[in-house]
Each structure stands twice: as structure tokens, then as C-alpha cells.
Amino acid sequence: MTIIGWLQAIAFFAVVLALTKPLGLYMMRVFGGERTLLSPVLVPVERAIYRLSGVREDEEMSWFVYALCVLAFSLISLVYLYVLLRTQQRLPFNPQHFGNFAPDLAWNTAVSFTTNTNWQFYSGESTMSYLSQMAGPAWHNFVSAAAGIAIAMAVIRGVVRTSAKTLGNFWVDLTRCCLYVLLPISVVVGLFFVWQGVPQNFNAYREVTTVTGVTQTITGGPMASQEVIKELGTNGGGFVNANSASPNENPNPLTDFIELILIFSLGAGLTYTYGRMAGDTRQGWAIFAAMSLLFFAGFAAAYAAEAAGNPLVHRLGVLGANLEGKEVRFGAAASALFATVTTDTSCGAVNAMHDSFTALGGLVPLVNMQLGEIVFGGVGSGLYGMIVFVVLTVFIAGLMVGRTPELLGKKIERREVQFAILAILVTPILVLVPTAIASVTPAGLATLNNAGPHGFSEILYAFSSTNANNGSAFAGLGPNLFYNVATGINMLFGRFAVIVPVLALAGALAGKRAVAQNVGTFTTNSGIFVALLLGTILIVGALTFLPADALGPIVEHLLVLQGKTF
Amino acid sequence: MLKELGTSVRFTIVSVVLLGLLYPLAMTGLAHLLFPRQADGSFVTRDGRVVGSAIVGQLWTSPRYFHGRPSAAGKNGYDPTSTGGTNLGPSSKKLIDATRAAIADLKRQNPDATLPIPMDLVTSSASGIDPDISPEAAYYQAPRVAKARGLALAAVNALIARSVRGRTFGILGEPRVNVLKLNLALDALRS
Numbered sequence: 157m158t159i160i161g162w163l164q165a166i167a168f169f170a171v172v173l174a175l176t177k178p179l180g181l182y183m184m185r186v187f188g189g190e191r192t193l194l195s196p197v198l199v200p201v202e203r204a205i206y207r208l209s210g211v212r213e214d215e216e217m218s219w220f221v222y223a224l225c226v227l228a229f230s231l232i233s234l235v236y237l238y239v240l241l242r243t244q245q246r247l248p249f250n251p252q253h254f255g256n257f258a259p260d261l262a263w264n265t266a267v268s269f270t271t272n273t274n275w276q277f278y279s280g281e282s283t284m285s286y287l288s289q290m291a292g293p294a295w296h297n298f299v300s301a302a303a304g305i306a307i308a309m310a311v312i313r314g315v316v317r318t319s320a321k322t323l324g325n326f327w328v329d330l331t332r333c334c335l336y337v338l339l340p341i342s343v344v345v346g347l348f349f350v351w352q353g354v355p356q357n358f359n360a361y362r363e364v365t366t367v368t369g370v371t372q373t374i375t376g377g378p379m380a381s382q383e384v385i386k387e388l389g390t391n392g393g394g395f396v397n398a399n400s401a402s403p404n405e406n407p408n409p410l411t412d413f414i415e416l417i418l419i420f421s422l423g424a425g426l427t428y429t430y431g432r433m434a435g436d437t438r439q440g441w442a443i444f445a446a447m448s449l450l451f452f453a454g455f456a457a458a459y460a461a462e463a464a465g466n467p468l469v470h471r472l473g474v475l476g477a478n479l480e481g482k483e484v485r486f487g488a489a490a491s492a493l494f495a496t497v498t499t500d501t502s503c504g505a506v507n508a509m510h511d512s513f514t515a516l517g518g519l520v521p522l523v524n525m526q527l528g529e530i531v532f533g534g535v536g537s538g539l540y541g542m543i544v545f546v547v548l549t550v551f552i553a554g555l556m557v558g559r560t561p562e563l564l565g566k567k568i569e570r571r572e573v574q575f576a577i578l579a580i581l582v583t584p585i586l587v588l589v590p591t592a593i594a595s596v597t598p599a600g601l602a603t604l605n606n607a608g609p610h611g612f613s614e615i616l617y618a619f620s621s622t623n624a625n626n627g628s629a630f631a632g633l634g635p636n637l638f639y640n641v642a643t644g645i646n647m648l649f650g651r652f653a654v655i656v657p658v659l660a661l662a663g664a665l666a667g668k669r670a671v672a673q674n675v676g677t678f679t680t681n682s683g684i685f686v687a688l689l690l691g692t693i694l695i696v697g698a699l700t701f702l703p704a705d706a707l708g709p710i711v712e713h714l715l716v717l718q719g720k721t722f
Numbered sequence: 723m724l725k726e727l728g729t730s731v732r733f734t735i736v737s738v739v740l741l742g743l744l745y746p747l748a749m750t751g752l753a754h755l756l757f758p759r760q761a762d763g764s765f766v767t768r769d770g771r772v773v774g775s776a777i778v779g780q781l782w783t784s785p786r787y788f789h790g791r792p793s794a795a796g797k798n799g800y801d802p803t804s805t806g807g808t809n810l811g812p813s814s815k816k817l818i819d820a821t822r823a824a825i826a827d828l829k830r831q832n833p834d835a836t837l838p839i840p841m842d843l844v845t846s847s848a849s850g851i852d853p854d855i856s857p858e859a860a861y862y863q864a865p866r867v868a869k870a871r872g873l874a875l876a877a878v879n880a881l882i883a884r885s886v887r888g889r890t891f892g893i894l895g896e897p898r899v900n901v902l903k904l905n906l907a908l909d910a911l912r913s
Contacts, residue, residue: 350761362765372774372800373802398805469818490894512811515811610812
């Protein structure tokens with residue numbers, strides 16, 4: 157490790173920290189329906205969208221109706237993308253004349269983008285038309301991210317409203333998020349990306365003869381407009397197979413830095429929104445602090461492992477950091493940083509191949525996803541995932557001191573804890589059970605790229621990633637019918653089996669009265685609370701996943717030290 | 723549920739037109755207005771002929787040119803329509819064998835090299851089209867290139883020193899040399 161490597165992470169974190177309050181305030185104004193700088197331009201557009209979609213702006217929804225809207229919209233957007241991919245051959249903007257997707261791959265891809273996972277079993281540059289890219293995945297990047305943020309806003313309202321029956325209006329939250337938050341940032345930063353070298357065109361691929369006479373096909377496409385929303389919405393589905401490792405998507409260290417900031421900024425801002433709406437910004441900063449500690453711990457571990465390098469390669473007489481599956485312009489530090497950030501959140505974009513990380517370096521993204529991506533998290537999903545852990549923590553703390561647990565003056569009772577536990581249990585069940593099945597069936601073992609413990613890690617990573625709606629991969633694992641279907645189902649449950657109980661929890665909380673705090677109240681804005689919250693997250697995660705992780709990366713690390721290969 | 727489904731269909735149509743079509747089309751227009759060269763793919767021309775893209779690495783095999791990194795993109799490497807890495811894990815026998823072979827190749831091609839073998843020249847990149855090598859990797863190859871061209875080693879080393887791009891703002895990323903630009907500068911050196 158070097159000081160400069162650490163400075164990158166610290167500079168990155170400083171920018172995110174500086175953006176947290178202004179972005180959080182801005183989002184609070186936007187979702188509160190207040191006027192903002194962009195209102196003169198965007199209010200007419202917003203009104204037009206409501207009129208054309210048949211949305212009544214002033215209608216408030218119960219948690220049940222809100223959840224129903226989320227499910228209905230997700231279903232329609234899933235069917236839409238499936239049809240688009242199955243018919244792209246005959247549609248315009250297809251200069252490479254790509255054929256239609258096969259049914260199982262179209263299903264997998266449609267689920268992948270509907271759930272904000274963006275798991276890529278397809279290679280964009282060799283299978284997907286420009287129309288499919290921009291009206292499919294890129295559009296999904298906007299709306300699935302906006303849906304996540306909308307749900308987070310509904311959950312925040314549930315926590316802070318008292319004796320209320322409603323959580324807001326899904327369509328209004330969705331529209332405002334797209335128009336006022338995602339679109340303006342995408343336009344500005346997208347053009348910045350073009351300036352830095354990210355292509356933005358509709359040209360057919362161009363055959364060139366290189367300096368030494370080799371024929372090379374240079375790809376094109378509307379990449380910059382997709383790249384920016386891919387990071388901002390923590391989506392992560394790349395225009396090309398190599399994702400943000402490709403110099404087309406991510407041409408230099410500055411674009412890399414900006415991409416990292418895009419990934420974290422909205423999730424970080426939402427913690428401030430939460431604190432502000434709760435009437436006590438320290439509530440938000442407490443969550444921010446817990447998240448920050450987990451971020452730095454992850455980066456330190458990943459960077460140390462990648463900078464130390466692969467002992468088996470060192471034995472061949474070449475020393476230095478692990479550069480297999482990494483780009484020269486990023487090196488060990490920026491690659492470790494990206495891997496940490498992309499799995500702290502549900503982004504899943506990669507600027508290096510996680511499959512080729514050292515055993516312990518690859519363990520970091522795996523653990524991040526297994527903890528539920530609650531470090532700033534997927535836009536929206538990170539905050540509501542963290543609030544679930546907050547509910548669990550106050551419950552445990554209440555049991556320890558023998559008082560009825562409270563959150564912001566509201567009693568946490570059986571119903572709330574049941575919904576919270578339900579949401580937390582989804583992860584282990586959906587990761588461990590399919591991993592076990594895949595590990596002992598021929599179909600599950602058929603498309604592994606690595607043998608030995610690393611092969612097991614590929615399977616474990618795939619189900620951890622799809623369940624957590626991350627989308628990054630130990631990409632050696634190839635698609636087949638089994639994985640297309642299994643990971644597809646996994647992504648669906650990973651998203652909606654969490655969203656529904658979380659909205660139910662929010663609905664239950666909204667209906668409660670708040671009682672005044674007294675000296676016996678366990679506060680949720682103190683250092684002690686942050687420590688308890690971290691303890692809860694780590695204990696739940698470790699109890700659940702340590703045995704499985706031991707069989708994969710940890711065993712591999714020990715065997716590599718002994719000089720074993722597979 | 724029917725009402726929610728109806729709204730979903732209508733919202734999908736409206737938002738696809740706005741975010742899926744108008745947004746990327748407007749961005750393409752603006753991009754070509756402001757940064758036409760980058761928007762098209764940063765093509766590099768020599769004597770009026772396009773010889774590649776500045777941001778996409780290409781395959782070099784001649785001893786007269788600096789070589790890039792091993793590539794897993796496509797059958798022969800450096801295929802932008804098939805980007806990606808080897809995805810071999812740290813304990814993979816294939817990886818260790820491939821690295822051993824890359825080291826042997828490198829030593830055979832550079833008999834006069836005196837510097838330690840740079841890690842980036844024996845490991846495959848993530849994209850398979852990495853346009854850069856480390857400055858160490860360029861200096862390592864300098865004796866071979868100088869000999870093949872009949873140039874003084876000092877002249878080649880000076881060219882490398884001029885071609886190194888440092889970290890952005892002194893902290894971001896790693897120092898690097900763009901192989902295509904270095905090789906074009908090398909050709910220009912002679913004439």
C-alpha cells in the first residue's frame with residue numbers, strides 16, 4: 157500500500173461527504189414538492205407526464221397501494237424489456253444487425269434490469285442493438301433507480317409521520333426522482349464524460365487497419381449517456397462486457413473518480429434527507445458514520461490484499477501488486493476502491509475483474525454484498541436496508557435493558573420486528589440454498605471457469621450478487637439455462653421479497669403515535685448506537701455467511717500460501 | 723391492480739420516449755456539437771489514414787514497436803467486440819502456467835533487457851483492450867526497440883520520459899504510457 161493510494165480513497169470520501177448535505181437537502185425539497193432551481197423548466201414536463209400517465213398528483217397511498225404500484229410497474233417494465241430484446245432485430249438503431257435474444261437470456265436480462273441488479277450474462281458490444289441499449293437498460297437505469305429512491309422516501313415518511321395512514325404517491329416520487337434528480341445530473345456529467353473520451357454516437361462499428369497492419373473493429377454507440385446513469389442509479393450494467401474496465405466506458409483516472417462519486421452520492425445524500433425529515437440531522441449522521449466505518453474497513457482490506465499481490469506469481473520471479481484483470485491506468489488502489497464502492501452499494505459496475513482478485517481481495521466485495529449492501533447502498537435500497545437494521549438494533553438494545561424499544565419516539569412492537577426479520581432473512585435463504593444446490597448439480601458445475609475453492613467462490617458470488625441486486629460477478633461463471641433461470645428468480649425475490657415487508661414495516665410505523673422522550677429512552681443518534689448498529693450488522697452477517705465464505709475465499713487463501721493450484 | 727397496471731403501461735410509454743429516446747438523442751447532438759472528436763471514438767489518423775483509436779489498445783508484435791499487455795479479448799487479443807479479462811482466479815493452474823509462459827516469451831523477445839520484469843507485461847488486463855503500459859514496462863522494452871531501429875538507447879528512453887502521463891492531480895490512478903501514441907512518436911522520431 158502507498159500513501160498516494162490511500163489519498164485517492166480519502167479524496168473520494170471527502171467529496172462524497174461534502175455532497176451529502178446539499179444533495180440531501182435538494183432531495184428533501186424535490187420529494188416534498190417544493191420549488192427548486194429547475195422548477196421553471198421541469199414543472200411543465202412533470203405536469204405533462206402526470207396528464208399522459210393518468211396520475212393524480214395529490215393522491216396519497218397506503219403502504220399496500222404503494223407496494224402494489226411498485227409491483228405493477230416492475231411487472232410491466234419486465235415484460236417490456238423482454239419483448240424489446242426478443243424483437244430487436246427488426247427494430248431501428250441496429251447498425252450491426254444483431255439478432256434477437258434467446259428466451260432464457262432475455263428473461264435473465266429483463267429481470268436483471270427491472271430489479272436494478274444489472275447482472276450481465278450478455279455481452280453488450282456483440283449482442284445488443286443501440287435501441288435496446290438506450291430504450292432498454294439505460295431507461296431501466298433511470299426508473300429502477302428512481303423506484304428504489306421512491307421506496308426509501310416512503311419508508312422515511314413511515315418512520316417520521318405519526319398516526320398517518322399513507323406514505324406518499326409512488327408515481328409522483330418516481331417522476332420527481334427521474335426529472336429533478338437523475339436527469340439533470342446525467343446531462344451535465346454525461347457531457348463531461350464525452351469530453352474525457354467516452355463515445356456518444358450511433359455509428360456502425362468501424363474497421364481500421366492498425367499501424368502494423370492488423371484489422372481491428374472499433375465499437376461505438378451512445379455510451380456516455382448510459383455510463384452516467386449506470387453509476388448514478390447504482391445500476392452497473394455496462395454498455396460493453398468489460399464494463400467500466402473498458403477504456404470506452406472509463407477512459408482515465410478522472411472519469412473513474414467521478415464514476416465512484418456518482419455511485420455513492422445519492423445514497424449518502426439520502427442519509428441526510430432522513431435525518432432532516434426526522435427533525436434531527438444527527439439521526440442521519442449516525443447512519444452515515446456507521447456506513448463510513450464499514451466503507452473504510454472494506455477498502456483497507458481489499459487494497460492491502462491487492463497491493464500485496466499473488467504469492468504464486470511472485471514465485472515466478474515477478475514482484476508487485478496483483479495486476480491480473482486490472483487496467484494499468486487504475487492499478488491496485490483505484491481497482492480496490494472501485495470494487496469496494498461498487499459492492500458497498502448495489503451498483504455492480506466493475507473497473508477490474510473481481511474473479512482475478514486475490515482470494516482475500518475478492519472476499520471484500522463478497523462480504524459487502526452479503527451484509528446487504530447497506531453502506532450508502534443501492535440508491536434507496538441502501539437506506540431502507542439500513543433502517544431495517546436500525547429497527548432490529550433498537551429491538552435488541554431494548555431487550556438488553558428491559559424496556560420497550562423505541563425509534564424516534566415510536567414503540568417498536570411485535571409486528572414491526574416481524575417485518576424487519578422477514579426482510580433480513582431473505583438474504584441468507586436466497587444465497588445459501590441455491591449455492592448449495594448449484595454446488596452439487598451437473599448444471600450448476602457445468603459453466604465454472606475455475607476449479608477448486610475458487611470455483612465454489614464463483615457460485616457463491618453469483619448468488620450473493622444476484623440476491624443483493626448488485627450485478628458484479630466473478631465473471632468466469634458462464635450462462636446456461638440453469639443459471640439464467642436460477643439467478644433470474646433470485647434477483648426477483650432479492651428485490652421484492654425485501655421491498656414488500658419493508659413497505660409494510662413503514663406502513664405500520666406511520667400509523668403509530670410518538671411518545672415524548674425521557675431519560676430512559678435509548679437514543680438512536682449517539683456513538684453507542686453506531687457501535688451497536690455495526691455490531692448487529694456484523695454479527696448477523698458473520699453468523700450467516702462465515703461458514704460459506706470459509707469454504708471459498710478463505711480456504712483458497714490458505715492453499716495459495718502453501719503453493720497449491722487447481 | 724388493473725388501475726395500477728394501466729398507469730404502469732402509460733408511464734412506461736411516456737418515460738421511454740423521454741428518457742430512453744429523447745435523452746440519448748439530445749446527448750448525442752450536444753456531444754457532437756461540443757466534442758465531436760471524442761464523441762466519435764477518438765480516432766487517430768496518420769497521413770490521412772485512420773490507424774486506430776487513442777483510447778483502445780491494439781496488438782503489437784514487431785520488435786520495432788513497444789508492445790502492450792497480454793489480452794484475453796477475442797481469439798488473438800485486442801478485439802473491442804469481445805472485451806473482458808481471463809477471469810482466472812489466484813489459485814488457477816491455467817493462470818500460473820500462462821504467466822510463466824508470458825515471462826518466458828518476454829525474456830526471449832528482450833534478451834538485452836536489464837530491468838526487472840514489470841508485472842503488467844505478464845498479466846492480462848481487465849478489458850483486453852488496455853491502451854496503456856506502465857513506464858517501467860516501456861523502459862524494459864527500450865533496449866529491444868532501440869536495437870531494432872538502430873537508435874541510441876538514450877534517445878528511446880528520452881522519448882518514453884516525454885510520453886509518460888502522470889497521476890491526475892498527482893493522486894488519481896497510476897502513471898502510464900499510451901502504447902499507440904508512443905509508437906507513433908517513435909516512427910516520427912526517425913524521419
